[in-house]
Amino acid sequence: MKSGYKKIVVKVGSNVITQENGLPDENRIQHLVNQLAEIKKRGIEVILVSSGAVASGRSLIKVAEKQDAVTTRQLLAAIGQVKLINTYSNFFAEHAIKCAQVLVTKEDFRDRAHYLNMKNCLQILLQNEVIPVVNENDVVSVTELMFTDNDELAGLIASMLNADALIILSNVNGIYNGDPKLKVRRLFRKLMARLLIWLLLSKPVNLNLGVVV
Numbered sequence: 001m002k003s004g005y006k007k008i009v010v011k012v013g014s015n016v017i018t019q020e021n022g023l024p025d026e027n028r029i030q031h032l033v034n035q036l037a038e039i040k041k042r043g044i045e046v047i048l049v050s051s052g053a054v055a056s057g058r059s060l061i062k063v064a065e066k067q068d069a070v071t072t073r074q075l076l077a078a079i080g081q082v083k084l085i086n087t088y089s090n091f092f093a094e095h096a097i098k099c100a101q102v103l104v105t106k107e108d109f110r111d112r113a114h115y116l117n118m119k120n121c122l123q124i125l126l127q128n129e130v131i132p133v134v135n136e137n138d139v140v141s142v143t144e145l146m147f148t149d150n151d152e153l154a155g156l157i158a159s160m161l162n163a164d165a166l167i168i169l170s171n172v173n174g175i176y177n178g179d180p181k182l183k184v185r186r187l188f189r190k191l192m193a194r195l196l197i198w199l200l201l202s203k204p205v206n207l208n209l210g211v212v213v
Contacts, residue, residue, distance in 0.1 A: 005164040007126075010036065011049040011154035012169045023059045024052060024084075030091045032169075036131065037095035045126045047161065048099075049134045049154040050088070056080030070142050077138035088133050098130045103137035106147055109156055119160055126161075 012032060019025045040046050054073060057080025063072050085101040092099045102121065108114040125132045134157055136147055147153045151168060158166040 005044050007045040007047075007161060007163045008039070008165045008167060009047045009049060009154055009158040009161070009163045010167045010169065011150055012051065013150065013171075014051040014055055015171045016169050017050070017052050018055045022055055024056050024087070026087060029087055033088065033091035033095070037092065037097055040097060040131065041095075047122065047126070047132050047134065047157060047163070048088075049150055049157060050084070051135065051150050052084050053077045053081040053135060053138055056083040056087070059083070074139050074142070081135065081138075084135075085133060092131065099133050100125050100130050102132045102134045104134065104153070105137050105141045115160075122157075122161060 017025055017029050017032070036046050036048065054076045057076030057078070060079050060083060061075070063075060067075070081101070081103070085099075088099050102118070102125075104118060108118050122132050122134075134153065136150060136153055138146075141147070154166060154168065157163075
């Protein structure tokens with residue numbers, strides 16, 4: 001980790017912290033927490049943007065096939081978010097570090113009062129040596145109210161807090177101009193900061209994000 005960094009945002013997607021069967025991979029989550037704890041001990045403020053609530057919910061309850069997709073997502077997210085944050089809390093506690101759950105929606109970035117309240121909350125958590133674990137509130141964020149993905153959310157959080165770096169952890173090799181599985185896709189080897197911010201905050205249709213530091 002670059003020594004000049006004072007504040008970083010780390011985003012981890014569901015594919016990174018779940019097994020092939022779609023259930024949470026607690027060994028990988030623990031490995032992630034160990035690394036974040038080491039970074040924090042170096043005096044760097046850490047904000048974690050983590051997906052995984054739906055996957056965690058799937059490990060706790062079986063949903064009837066007749067249930068529609070939206071209500072199924074709400075059910076799994078509501079149950080799973082509790083398990084997800086408890087998993088993070090238990091692993092961070094092994095390093096004597098506290099974490100806090102911060103659930104947000106896209107509307108929170110459109111409403112000035114909500115935006116400032118969210119910013120103040122994140123800042124006071126960091127001031128008190130607490131690692132915020134941010135996720136989209138999938139219980140109320142449905143259809144047009146949803147972020148494109150948590151990459152977009154992470155970009156907004158990094159901009160809000162003037163972070164020195166945004167690190168996106170993914171199971172693909174980088175940023176592509178299309179589906180990484182297709183032979184015609186192209187991997188961008190180098191990106192200007194302004195272009196990266198545009199990619200994160202816009203709504204790309206055929207963009208796939210990988211590890212970005």
